[in-house]
Every structure is written in structure tokens, then in C-alpha cells.
């Protein structure tokens with residue numbers, strides 16, 4: 001079995017710095033690489049903020065916090081960053097052209113022993129792996145935002161990934177205290193994003209079609225569908241830049257996976273990326289962690305059945321197409337999106353027949369995106 005001791009994380013953004021932090025917390029020596037020290041400085045101060053929070057909440061001691069911080073080495077020089085790495089985790093922006101360029105450079109400087117993992121949220125693992133000189137030692141390890149708090153990692157083998165590398169990936173995920181869920185097919189959006197990304201678009205359609213306020217809809221998502229955040233709140237938290245790119249990628253691979261609402265691209269084009277840029281669906285006062293105020297009272301003003309129906313239909317598609325089991329799907333939604341109630345249980349509470357009727361109605365009005373999946377039909 002390949003032994004993993006030294007980790008290199010490429011890209012120090014939201015995901016990269018979080019992955020570096022949890023790897024260091026698990027005892028690994030970590031090199032965090034970005035193209036400019038200003039990105040690394042910002043990443044290290046976010047890591048410091050997060051570690052202080054964990055100390056404040058008594059999840060770790062002050063001494064542990066200092067040890068974790070000292071295990072993370074920020075580096076700009078790529079050759080130096082890659083030297084001696086057992087596992088490389090790439091978390092650069094979601095752009096195939098950029099990834100191509102990055103892996104070309106990475107191949108030049110990597111040790112032959114280094115296993116490559118990509119934290120891509122939507123790009124095909126098989127295609128990225130084919131850009132490298134080691135497609136059989138390449139795997140998708142998809143973490144969730146914030147990696148420090150979300151327990152899930154989707155493990156996605158490409159067509160050429162060796163069985164042993166899948167085992168190494170799963171073992172690493174467990175060693176950093178996370179729960180691996182195997183995504184058996186390299187489909188657009190893998191498991192969680194196949195449900196999450198189309199849901200944001202559907203929520204925007206619900207605003208147009210049904211006329212609730214954003215906070216009424218978000219409150220309904222939070223209090224009636226058992227999400228930890230409203231869906232627009234979560235979109236802002238994730239970043240409209242990330243969501244726009246994920247949308248484009250998923251849609252270009254499969255026109256049936258998503259029914260794009262123009263609002264997402266509009267916000268992206270206006271530079272309204274959500275929390276990180278000060279505004280998105282909502283406005284924010286600063287860089288600090290901040291929540292939208294949602295209430296149980298407001299949740300009574302809107303019935304979120306269309307959102308539930310779209311989420312269940314995509315979930316059913318994953319099961320019909322053997323991308324994951326129902327059990328793994330519910331684990332993924334609980335640990336990757338923080339759902340407090342299993343999605344299919346919420347479906348039963350609303351009534352599957354009503355959910356299917358809703359989809360059939362939407363299908364008749366708006367087309368095939370809403371066509372009920374056979375697995376869902378079988379539950380009526």
C-alpha cells in the first residue's frame with residue numbers, strides 16, 4: 001500500500017486552504033501552493049481565523065492549533081512545492097484550460113511516486129486525468145465547503161484509475177476524519193452537485209413563477225425541507241462564480257441535467273459572487289462569516305414542493321443510473337449539505353404522489369427537465 005505522509009495542495013482559495021488545514025490537523029506535513037504570496041497570506045490568515053474558532057469552541061487546544069498551523073508551509077515555487085509529495089490535491093479554479101496548463105507544469109516537476117487528486121466539483125475526472133502523465137494514478141476527491149466543518153468527501157475514480165488508488169483515496173479521506181462516499185460514475189455534478197446546482201436555478205424560477213420573497217423561500221427551504229441554510233443563502237455562501245462555472249460545465253455535458261435560469265449568469269456577469277464580493281442574491285456587510293436572517297414564521301408563507309420535487313427527481317436519477325445507492329445518497333446529503341432529515345423521508349412527509357404530480361405538471365408546462373424519473377414513479 002502506498003504510504004501517504006506529505007501532501008501538496010495546489011490553490012489556496014476557499015477549498016484549498018480548508019483542505020490544507022484538515023490535512024495538517026490529521027498530522028500530515030502540508031505544502032500549500034499558490035501563484036502569488038498575497039493569495040497565500042490571505043489563506044494563512046483564514047486558516048488562523050478557523051483554528052481560533054475551533055479553539056474558542058474547545059474542539060482543539062491552543063497548543064494543537066499552533067502545531068497544526070506550523071505544519072502548513074506556504075510556497076509559490078511549483079518545483080519546490082511538489083518536491084517529495086506523496087499526494088497532490090489540486091484545488092485550482094474550475095476551468096479545463098487552466099487545469100490543462102497547471103497539470104502540464106505539474107507533470108514536469110512531480111516525483112514519479114506522487115498520486116494526483118483533483119477537488120474538481122464538476123469537471124470529468126477521466127478527462128482531467130488524461131491530461132496528465134499518470135491517468136491510472138489519478139482520482140477525484142471532492143470536498144465540501146467549508147472543508148473544516150463538512151464531513152463528506154466524494155471519491156470519484158476515472159475510467160483508468162487503478163483499484164489501489166481508489167483504496168488510497170478512501171484511506172486518506174478517513175485519515176483526515178472525513179466520510180468517503182464512492183461516486184461510481186463520472187457523471188456531471190457527481191452526487192451532491194447534481195442535486196444542489198439545479199436547485200438554485202429552480203429556486204430562481206420559483207421566485208418568478210410563484211412570487212414569494214427570497215427570505216420566504218429560503219425560510220421554507222430551511223425550516224420545511226430541513227436544510228441548514230436557505231438555498232439562495234447557500235448559493236451566496238458557495239459563490240456565484242463557482243455556481244456559474246459548475247452550471248456551464250454540467251449543462252455543456254448534458255442538457256437534461258439542469259434548467260438554467262438567466263439570473264445566475266447575470267449575477268456572475270455583474271461580479272456579484274455572493275458573500276465573497278459583498279453581494280449576490282443578498283447583500284453582506286463584510287468578509288466575516290455572516291448568516292441571512294430566516295424564520296419559521298416566514299417559512300409558512302411558501303410551500304417548497306417544487307424545490308423538493310426537483311431535488312428528489314435528480315436524486316432518483318442518481319439511483320436509477322447506479323451512480324450511488326439510496327443509502328450513500330442520504331449520507332452524502334447529510335454530510336455534504338447538512339440536511340437534517342433524509343431527503344426521501346421529507347418526500348414521504350410531503351407525499352410522493354403530490355411530488356410526482358408537481359413534476360408532471362411542470363413537465364407539461366416547461367419540458368423534459370421535469371420528467372419524473374422511474375425510481376420516483378415506483379415509490380408512488
Ligand code: 3HC
Nearest residue numbers: 050053054121144145146148149228229238289336337338
Ligand atoms: N472553520 C471553523 N469554524 C467555522 C468555519 C470554518 N471554516 N466556518 C464557520 N465556522 C463557525 C462559525 O463562525 C460559527 O461560529 P459562531 O457560533 O461562533 O458564530 C459556527 O461555525 C457555525 O455556526 P452557525 O450557527 O452558522 O451554524 P450551522 O449549524 O448552520 O453550521 C454550516 C454552519 C456547517 C456552514 C451549516 O450551515 C451547513 O452545513 N451549511 C450548508 C453548507 C453546504 O451545503 N456546503 C456544501 C456546498 S456545495 C459544495 O461545497 C460543493 C462545491 O463543489 C460547489
